[in-house]
Amino acid sequence: MPNIICITPDGQRTELQVTEGTSVMQAALASGLPGLNADCGGACQCATCHVYVEQPWADQLASMDETEDAMLDCTGEPRQPNSRLSCQLMVTTALNGMVVRLPAVQ
Numbered sequence: 001m002p003n004i005i006c007i008t009p010d011g012q013r014t015e016l017q018v019t020e021g022t023s024v025m026q027a028a029l030a031s032g033l034p035g036l037n038a039d040c041g042g043a044c045q046c047a048t049c050h051v052y053v054e055q056p057w058a059d060q061l062a063s064m065d066e067t068e069d070a071m072l073d074c075t076g077e078p079r080q081p082n083s084r085l086s087c088q089l090m091v092t093t094a095l096n097g098m099v100v101r102l103p104a105v106q
């Protein structure tokens with residue numbers, strides 16, 4: 001089962017064991033990790049599941065679609081080149097060890 005590492009703004013590091021095909025957002029909420037609101041439940045309509053994906057994983061992710069790209073212009077904390085919506089990030093074994101940082105504001 002792939003591990004995804006989430007780092008909160010205060011530096012707390014949480015390792016999530018995620019079933020393949022589950023989104024990073026779903027795994028984070030299931031673990032009780034604070035910092036993701038996911039108000040729309042993963043429908044790519046709220047931008048409250050914003051994360052910053054560390055390299056080298058950011059370059060290995062599937063490209064975002066137009067909807068995710070548009071929603072990333074609505075994040076609470078400024079969009080960066082490595083910004084993604086965690087509900088759109090489906091975990092695969094290739095992403096084992098991926099590190100995502102949570103913004104201070106969603």
Ligand code: FES
Nearest residue numbers: 042044046047087
């Ligand atoms: Fe709403 Fe990801 S949960 S955009």
